[in-house]
Amino acid sequence: MTRIDDVARLAGVSTATVSRALRGLPTVSAATRHRVLAAAEQLQYAVSPSASRLAGGRTGTVAVVVPRITRWFFGVVVEAVEDFLHQAGYDLLLHNLGGREQNRQRLLHPVNLHNRVDAVMLVATPLRAPELTALAALDLPGVTVSSGTDVPGWPCVRIDDVAAARTATRHLLDLGHRRVAHISGDPDDELAFTAHLDRRRGYQDALRAAGLRPDPSLDVESGFDIAGGTRATEELLRRGDPPTAIFAACDEMAMGALTALRDAGLRVPQDVSVIGIDDHALADVLGLSTIAQPAAEQGRLAAKLLLDPLAGPSPQTGAHQAVSPVILDTRLVVRESTAPARAN
Amino acid sequence: MTRIDDVARLAGVSTATVSRALRGLPTVSAATRHRVLAAAEQLQYAVSPSASRLAGGRTGTVAVVVPRITRWFFGVVVEAVEDFLHQAGYDLLLHNLGGREQNRQRLLHPVNLHNRVDAVMLVATPLRAPELTALAALDLPGVTVSSGTDVPGWPCVRIDDVAAARTATRHLLDLGHRRVAHISGDPDDELAFTAHLDRRRGYQDALRAAGLRPDPSLDVESGFDIAGGTRATEELLRRGDPPTAIFAACDEMAMGALTALRDAGLRVPQDVSVIGIDDHALADVLGLSTIAQPAAEQGRLAAKLLLDPLAGPSPQTGAHQAVSPVILDTRLVVRESTAPARAN
DNA sequence: CTGAAAGCGCTTACAG
DNA sequence: CTGAAAGCGCTTACAG
Numbered sequence: 001m002t003r004i005d006d007v008a009r010l011a012g013v014s015t016a017t018v019s020r021a022l023r024g025l026p027t028v029s030a031a032t033r034h035r036v037l038a039a040a041e042q043l044q045y046a047v048s049p050s051a052s053r054l055a056g057g058r059t060g061t062v063a064v065v066v067p068r069i070t071r072w073f074f075g076v077v078v079e080a081v082e083d084f085l086h087q088a089g090y091d092l093l094l095h096n097l098g099g100r101e102q103n104r105q106r107l108l109h110p111v112n113l114h115n116r117v118d119a120v121m122l123v124a125t126p127l128r129a130p131e132l133t134a135l136a137a138l139d140l141p142g143v144t145v146s147s148g149t150d151v152p153g154w155p156c157v158r159i160d161d162v163a164a165a166r167t168a169t170r171h172l173l174d175l176g177h178r179r180v181a182h183i184s185g186d187p188d189d190e191l192a193f194t195a196h197l198d199r200r201r202g203y204q205d206a207l208r209a210a211g212l213r214p215d216p217s218l219d220v221e222s223g224f225d226i227a228g229g230t231r232a233t234e235e236l237l238r239r240g241d242p243p244t245a246i247f248a249a250c251d252e253m254a255m256g257a258l259t260a261l262r263d264a265g266l267r268v269p270q271d272v273s274v275i276g277i278d279d280h281a282l283a284d285v286l287g288l289s290t291i292a293q294p295a296a297e298q299g300r301l302a303a304k305l306l307l308d309p310l311a312g313p314s315p316q317t318g319a320h321q322a323v324s325p326v327i328l329d330t331r332l333v334v335r336e337s338t339a340p341a342r343a344n
Numbered sequence: 345m346t347r348i349d350d351v352a353r354l355a356g357v358s359t360a361t362v363s364r365a366l367r368g369l370p371t372v373s374a375a376t377r378h379r380v381l382a383a384a385e386q387l388q389y390a391v392s393p394s395a396s397r398l399a400g401g402r403t404g405t406v407a408v409v410v411p412r413i414t415r416w417f418f419g420v421v422v423e424a425v426e427d428f429l430h431q432a433g434y435d436l437l438l439h440n441l442g443g444r445e446q447n448r449q450r451l452l453h454p455v456n457l458h459n460r461v462d463a464v465m466l467v468a469t470p471l472r473a474p475e476l477t478a479l480a481a482l483d484l485p486g487v488t489v490s491s492g493t494d495v496p497g498w499p500c501v502r503i504d505d506v507a508a509a510r511t512a513t514r515h516l517l518d519l520g521h522r523r524v525a526h527i528s529g530d531p532d533d534e535l536a537f538t539a540h541l542d543r544r545r546g547y548q549d550a551l552r553a554a555g556l557r558p559d560p561s562l563d564v565e566s567g568f569d570i571a572g573g574t575r576a577t578e579e580l581l582r583r584g585d586p587p588t589a590i591f592a593a594c595d596e597m598a599m600g601a602l603t604a605l606r607d608a609g610l611r612v613p614q615d616v617s618v619i620g621i622d623d624h625a626l627a628d629v630l631g632l633s634t635i636a637q638p639a640a641e642q643g644r645l646a647a648k649l650l651l652d653p654l655a656g657p658s659p660q661t662g663a664h665q666a667v668s669p670v671i672l673d674t675r676l677v678v679r680e681s682t683a684p685a686r687a688n
Numbered sequence: 689c690t691g692a693a694a695g696c697g698c699t700t701a702c703a704g
Numbered sequence: 705c706t707g708a709a710a711g712c713g714c715t716t717a718c719a720g
Contacts, residue, residue, distance in 0.1 A: 001458060003713060014691045019715060029689060046455035050403065051713035053394035054696045064438075070423050070625070075414040082413070082440045086447065091460075094408075094438040096426045103430060111390035114345060115697095116435075226625055259629045281414070281570055282626050285599045287606075347697060358707045363699060373705060395697035398712045459713095 002043040011039035022047065061091040062306065063117040065107065065125045069096045071225060072252060072280045073295050077123055077145060080299030088307050093117060097125065110134040119143075119306050123299075126194055127151060143306040145298050147325075148194025156325040157302040161195045161277075164291045164330045165202025166209075168247050168275045171289070171332055173210045176341035177245035177273060180207065183232035183257060184249035185224035196224060196249045199277065203247055218243055222253075229256020237264050244341050245273040251280035251290055258286060258337070269339035279333055287336035294328050301326060346387040355383035366391065405435040406650065407461040409451065409469050413440045415569060415596060416624045417639050421467055421489060424643030432651050437461060441469065454478040463487075463650050467643075470538055471495060487650040489642050491669075492538025500669040501646040505539045505621075508635045508674045509546025509591070510553075512619045515633070515676055516589040517554045520685035521617060524551065525587035527576035527597050529568035540568060540593045543621065547591055562587055566597075573600020581608050588685050589617040595624035595634055602630060602681070613683035623677055631680030638672050645670060 008015045013032060021028045021036035028036075039045075053059050062085055066074040078094070085092050093116070095107050106112060108131050113120060117140075124146035127135065132151060135142075142154040147161050172180045182203045185196035204214045220235050222228035229248055233256065236243065248254035254276030258268060266272050276283070279292030305326070352359045357376060365372045365380035372380075383389075397403050406429055410418040422438070429436050437460070439451050450456060452475050457464060461484075468490035471479065476495060479486075486498040491505050516524050526547045529540035548558045561583055566576035573592055577600065580587065592598035598620030602612060610616050620627070623636030649670070 005713085015713090016692080016715075017690060020690090023715095027689060032689080044455055046458055048398070048459045048713055050394050050397035050459065051696090052715075054392070054398050054698080055713075055715040057696075057715085059394065068423065069413065069426070070416075070419040072414075075419050078438070079412065079414050079440055079442060082438060083442055083444075083447075086439075086450070092438045094422070094426060094436045095430075096423055098423060098427055100427075103427075106430070111388055114390055115392045115394065226629065255626060255629045262631075282599060282630075285570065285603045286626075286630065349697085359697090360699075360708085361706060364706090367699095371705060376705080392697050395712090396699075398714080399697075399699040401699085401712075 002045045004045070004047070006043055007036065007039045007045050010043060011035045059091075059116060059118050060089065061093055061117045062119045062121060062303075063093045063095060063107075063113060064121045064123065065095045065097065066123045067097050067125060068099070068225075069094070072278060073250070073293075074123060076295035077299035077302075080296040081121065081303045084300050084303035085307070088303075088311075090118075090307065108135075110138045110140075113140060114138055118310060121145065121302055121306055122151070123302075124148075124195065141306065141309060143302045145302045146195050147198050150325075153323065155302075155305040155323045157298045157305065158195075158325055158327060159293045159298075159330050160327050161198035162202040162205065164277050164293065165199035165247070165249075166206045167202075167330070167332050168277060168291050169203045169206035170210075171275060171334070171338060172245040172247060172273055173206060173212075175245070175273065175338060177243075178212065178341070179215075179218065179241075179243040179245070180212075181218040181220070181236050181243035181246045182249070183220050183222065183229060183236070183246060183253050185228070185253075186221050199249045224250060224253065226252045226256040226259075229253030230260045231256070233257040233260035234264075237261075237266075242266070243272065245338070246275075248274065248276040251276035251278035251283050251288060254288055254290070254337075255280070255282070255286060258288070268337050270342075273338040273341075275338050277330075283333070284335065289335045289338040290333050292331045292333050294330075298328055301328070346389045348389070348391070350387055351380065351383045351389050354387060355379045403435075403460065403462050404433065405437055405461045406463045406465060406647075407437045407439060407451075407457060408465045408467065409439045409441065410467045411441050411469060412443070412569075413438070416622060417594070417637075418467060420639035421643035421646075424640040425465065425647045428644050428647035429651070432647075432655075434462075434651065452479075454482045454484075457484060458482055462654060465489065465646055465650055466495070467646075468492075468539065485650065485653060487646045489646045490539050491542050494669075497667065499646075499649040499667045501642045501649065502539075502669055502671060503637045503642075503674050504671050505542030506546040506549065508621050508637065509543035509593075510550045511546075511674070511676050512591050512621060512635050513547045513550035514554075515619060515678070515682060516591060516617055517550060517556075519589070519617065519682060521587075521589035522556065522685070523559075523562065523585075523587040524556075524589045524591060525562040525564070525580050526591050526593070527564050527566065527573060527580070527601060528593035529572070529597075530565050543593045568594060568597065570596045570600040570603075573597030574604045575600070577601040577604035578608075581605075581610075586610070587616065589682070590619075592618065592620040595620035595622035595627050595632060598632055598634070598681075599624070599626070599630060602632070612681050614686075617682040617685075619682050621674075627677070628679065633679045633682040634677050636675045636677050638674075642672055645672070 021033045120142040144156045220232040222232035275289045277291045365377045464486040466488045488500045564576040566572035619633045621635045
């Protein structure tokens with residue numbers, strides 16, 4: 001293939017000038033730039049990324065880590081991030097943990113990040129203490145999305161999970177429900193993100209504010225997905241004296257709950273009200289009430305916060321100044337899955 | 345950071361030996377390998393990907409191109425591919441076309457692929473003639489997933505879309521339906537993949553085999569997603585004399601149809617039966633009958649077909665030998681959204 | 689505004 | 705089995 005010196009020869013300039021012209025540096029005369037671009041076009045020249053990266057010390061690549069790309073929130077975030085990164089000329093290296101400890105170990109080992117990417121985005125992927133320490137040593141720019149994933153010095157974009165859960169629970173309480181159950185993610189899963197912990201707190205806060213005491217028998221943990229929602233709800237029903245309302249920690253769990261309730265012969269919302277968090281693409285199809293969160297906007301904003309410092313000069317690299325998380329708004333969306341509690 | 349010569353010095357060998365030992369080449373004595381590994385471990389050494397790629401001529405990276413990562417099929421495929429690639433030590437460069445012509449142009453321009461990746465996977469992304477020509481010149485290994493995306497010399501993994509559609513349509517016909525509508529993707533969208541064309545053919549085949557003539561007024565095109573399914577169904581209903589059954593080209597369109605039917609006051613399946621293709625994660629929650637296709641298996645198999653030749657010696661590089669597509673099985677899944685036509 | 693030259697950190701024939 | 709040395713194809717001070 002053509003290399004930079006082929007272009008230089010054709011344009012009658014040095015390789016240094018070709019390099020500058022092609023990258024649009026200002027220190028090239030218009031006439032020269034024109035000749036270089038024409039030569040590059042004529043020869044179908046494309047810079048060798050490996051060579052450019054080695055010489056320039058930048059990879060033009062961002063690693064994006066998500067727990068599971070197949071889950072609604074992560075898919076939407078990645079799509080928004082991909083768009084932003086590619087617009088800015090960066091490549092996106094995708095890492096899907098997929099619940100495998102092995103993937104996590106390999107990927108998050110800082111040594112595997114070093115020299116491979118210019119920056120890292122961790123979506124709902126909390127780090128352990130040793131990982132944080134090792135990462136800090138790399139002095140790599142990064143950003144996190146979702147709560148419970150803070151890395152010192154990295155910006156974070158998320159919603160207020162406690163408030164979102166409080167709103168969801170209060171919606172059920174306002175409808176007159178008193179036996180309000182909660183189904184959420186499994187804290188035993190070390191790969192799980194921790195948003196569900198905040199959401200439980202919001203649930204309990206709302207109950208207490210209404211003068212109710214959180215009832216452990218109404219709080220079931222399972223996987224943070226459709227199947228988990230189904231299993232958790234089955235467990236709830238198995239315990240007898242079923243709740244009249246269920247707050248699921250995410251829409252996918254809520255959808256699993258709908259299945260379990262249907263299979264148990266319970267009608268939604270006549271027998272049991274259900275609300276989730278997300279505003280999943282199918283929430284409307286299912287008539288699911290939920291707390292909408294701006295997933296794409298979180299991704300876009302996180303990408304922006306990540307790249308902005310890379311472009312400009314970095315005034316205080318390594319000076320892990322405190323960064324406040326950016327909290328985006330959520331919004332109650334009432335559909336058909338929630339209704340007033342029946343008078344006893 | 346530590347470089348290869350730091351390791352070499354500590355281990356008392358040359359950088360060439362370090363390079364060989366770290367990559368597990370057989371031409372290193374066990375004792376030497378041990379010393380090198382220990383030194384590398386002690387120094388927390390990780391090879392510089394840029395340098396390794398430039399010197400070695402391999403990127404260890406595969407580009408994966410999907411129309412929209414947020415759609416069920418593509419998310420599942422990417423997850424399976426990601427797993428396989430990372431197990432094999434490859435990085436995954438994600439490209440989400442997102443319906444943007446601009447993305448497509450930039451990405452699929454062969455010059456942007458050259459030297460950047462070792463191989464390409466195109467999922468449901470048909471190429472135009474000039475793109476095919478340019479790609480052929482690069483002599484890059486690749487694989488395609490889904491029909492209508494053939495690239496000469498590349499293997500292809502897909503289902504038999506015509507047969508799947510035929511089975512879906514026949515299921516409706518077997519239930520006694522005669523006014524069977526079809527909703528599918530938009531051929532005006534140049535970025536659309538073409539599976540929906542095959543699916544229309546299967547639909548029409550099944551009608552004809554049952555002695556029915558395809559009725560253009562029962563065949564509506566829209567976007568290949570939830571919103572598209574809703575719009576297409578609304579259009580169907582606007583035309584009057586509604587169908588008693590709808591075959592949607594994919595589950596997401598079927599789900600959109602469910603919404604439109606509900607909003608129009610029509611019951612599923614009492615008034616209208618609905619079937620899709622996919623077996624989307626939420627098909628069960630919605631009680632949607634469908635033709636299940638093995639999305640993860642298609643991704644895994646495609647990744648395998650892509651990497652296998654890269655590992656071994658390539659007997660006939662560039663000799664675009666004909667490759668038959670690998671066709672995976674589909675399976676009718678009957679749930680609650682399809683029922684016998686009511687006697688008139 | 690432009691060029692000569694060093695250097696980025698590896699891998700790979702080649703020789704032994 | 706191991707090493708010396710060339711070379712991968714760029715970018716970047718440095719000098720002018």
